[in-house]
Amino acid sequence: MTETLARAVEVSRRYGDVTALHPTSLDIRAGELIGLLGPNGAGKSTLVNLLAGLRRPTSGSISLFGGSPGDPVHRRSLGTTPQETGLPPTLKVRECVDFVSAHYPSRADRDELLERFGLAELRDRQIGGLSGGQKRRIAVALAFAGRPRLVLLDEPTTGLDVEARRALWDAIRDFHAGGGTVLLTSHYLEEIEALAERVVVLGEGRVLADDSLASVRGMVGVRRVTLTAAGLPELPGVLGVETDGARTHLLTSDADRLVRELVLADVPFSGLEIRATTLEEAFLAITAQDAHPTAV
Amino acid sequence: MSLVVTHVKYQFLETIRIPIAVIGNMFFPAASMLFFVVPFAGDDPVAATYATGSMMTFAVMSTCLFTYGIGVSEDRAQPWDPYLRTLPAGPWPRFAGRLVTGMAFMGIALVPVVLIAAFLTKATVSPLGALLGLGALAIASLPFTLLGLLIGYALPSKAAIAVAQILFFPLAFGGGLLSAPGNAPSFIETIAPFLPTRGSVELVWAATGDFTPHVVSLVMLAVWTVVAGALAAWAYRRDEGRRFS
Numbered sequence: 001m002t003e004t005l006a007r008a009v010e011v012s013r014r015y016g017d018v019t020a021l022h023p024t025s026l027d028i029r030a031g032e033l034i035g036l037l038g039p040n041g042a043g044k045s046t047l048v049n050l051l052a053g054l055r056r057p058t059s060g061s062i063s064l065f066g067g068s069p070g071d072p073v074h075r076r077s078l079g080t081t082p083q084e085t086g087l088p089p090t091l092k093v094r095e096c097v098d099f100v101s102a103h104y105p106s107r108a109d110r111d112e113l114l115e116r117f118g119l120a121e122l123r124d125r126q127i128g129g130l131s132g133g134q135k136r137r138i139a140v141a142l143a144f145a146g147r148p149r150l151v152l153l154d155e156p157t158t159g160l161d162v163e164a165r166r167a168l169w170d171a172i173r174d175f176h177a178g179g180g181t182v183l184l185t186s187h188y189l190e191e192i193e194a195l196a197e198r199v200v201v202l203g204e205g206r207v208l209a210d211d212s213l214a215s216v217r218g219m220v221g222v223r224r225v226t227l228t229a230a231g232l233p234e235l236p237g238v239l240g241v242e243t244d245g246a247r248t249h250l251l252t253s254d255a256d257r258l259v260r261e262l263v264l265a266d267v268p269f270s271g272l273e274i275r276a277t278t279l280e281e282a283f284l285a286i287t288a289q290d291a292h293p294t295a296v
Numbered sequence: 297m298s299l300v301v302t303h304v305k306y307q308f309l310e311t312i313r314i315p316i317a318v319i320g321n322m323f324f325p326a327a328s329m330l331f332f333v334v335p336f337a338g339d340d341p342v343a344a345t346y347a348t349g350s351m352m353t354f355a356v357m358s359t360c361l362f363t364y365g366i367g368v369s370e371d372r373a374q375p376w377d378p379y380l381r382t383l384p385a386g387p388w389p390r391f392a393g394r395l396v397t398g399m400a401f402m403g404i405a406l407v408p409v410v411l412i413a414a415f416l417t418k419a420t421v422s423p424l425g426a427l428l429g430l431g432a433l434a435i436a437s438l439p440f441t442l443l444g445l446l447i448g449y450a451l452p453s454k455a456a457i458a459v460a461q462i463l464f465f466p467l468a469f470g471g472g473l474l475s476a477p478g479n480a481p482s483f484i485e486t487i488a489p490f491l492p493t494r495g496s497v498e499l500v501w502a503a504t505g506d507f508t509p510h511v512v513s514l515v516m517l518a519v520w521t522v523v524a525g526a527l528a529a530w531a532y533r534r535d536e537g538r539r540f541s
Contacts, residue, residue, distance in 0.1 A: 054381055055541070056541055072386050083375035086376035087376060088376060090311075091310060
């Protein structure tokens with residue numbers, strides 16, 4: 001049986017009157033690469049902070065390497081990422097890495113780590129003088145400074161250009177290939193698709209889906225078909241309908257089939273547009289599906 | 297323990313890389329020595345020794361209020377602080393590192409005062425007196441460290457800067473740091489014993505010269521220390537509870 005590195009059992013978290021996370025359970029098993037996907041405010045960071053011991057759950061329990069994440073001993077094999085805006089500006093890159101790794105019983109070789117994240121040339125530069133993208137890479141590299149078994153990467157590539165993002169993905173894949181476990185949050189579907197094997201979708205503080213990448217991709221691969229038509233018949237595969245003046249928006253996971261059905265139904269329509277939905281729209285579709293199962 | 301050393305090392309580095317902050321810290325006490333002590337009391341061994349003790353207390357007070365007050369409050373605003381909380385160490389190495397670093401900068405702020413006293417005034421002190429003086433300064437630093445931590449943990453950084461600046465002048469003047477014992481204007485002589493600066497400087501005076509501290513000053517010093525300590529602990533816990541609960 002695979003070892004469970006972290007486990008959340010019915011954890012919830014409230015901030016004052018706001019419930020950021022409704023009771024949620026999640027097991028992170030050794031060797032998994034889990035994508036935690038959701039729009040802003042879905043509760044991703046809250047869940048990550050609970051797992052890292054930064055916050056205590058309002059209800060439920062969290063265990064990390066068999067104990068409370070609030071106890072430093074249980075964080076010895078955990079790597080997390082700071083926000084790049086907070087890195088100490090006067091420290092040099094190598095000093096910052098040395099400082100962080102000094103906290104861990106087992107330390108990654110600093111120069112090898114900097115090399116892996118494309119930071120070797122910056123090692124003697126003060127962090128304050130670096131670009132946002134360079135700081136972002138340092139922040140992600142720090143998660144690996146203590147030879148972790150589990151890393152929690154909260155939005156690791158936000159603000160990076162395409163090339164830097166791909167380099168970072170490679171580094172994450174290498175870590176995973178070497179047996180490492182990753183929980184990655186993102187609101188980029190592309191990033192989750194490139195990396196994750198298992199995908200957990202959060203929306204409004206609830207787990208909407210926890211499945212393999214392939215099945216979640218099917219769920220969120222929603223298209224928006226927009227047209228002007230006087231009246232529409234019952235169409236198959238429509239997840240949601242919105243009207244906006246004369247325009248009708250149909251959300252569907254199979255736009256090709258929907259258009260064929262439209263033509264076959266011989267309905268007069270004009271101004272047909274098909275475009276990919278934003279993730280937010282896709283989540284709305286998933287939530288709507290949960291709320292009105294008959295609409296499917 | 298080695299983690300405390302690590303934190304001291306990097307916090308020290310972080311500060312020393314902004315030289316103006318260090319120079320600013322040394323400037324006030326050194327400048328006050330040059331402008332007020334050297335020309336007015338420099339030739340009188342007793343007065344010069346008292347005045348040097350006052351300036352050292354002044355240096356300790358301002359370093360504490362500024363490094364702890366402003367430093368803690370600015371660090372709290374940075375996301376680096378919560379990140380460090382996810383490393384496998386409790387909050388204590390960082391806290392201890394902060395205290396030790398603060399003491400190191402206090403020491404640095406004292407150097408020019410000592411040098412000016414030794415070379416430009418007739419201030420004298422026996423080796424034992426110097427040692428006792430340092431001990432007195434260590435005790436004197438307690439209430440100000442705690443006041444600094446209180447400011448740092450209780451206030452956002454802009455407010456912390458203002459409050460530290462507003463506090464440090466009345467504490468220095470009101471405590472009689474800028475006048476010889478018994479020579480301050482009468483209203484200052486009246487309020488001085490109730491301020492922590494007075495008890496502190498009296499300890500330093502007693503250690504380095506022939507001075508008998510007043511009971512009221514010492515009792516008030518203890519009261520300030522206890523009250524500031526309780527409030528600092530309250531502010532620390534409140535901050536932890538807000539950010540990490």
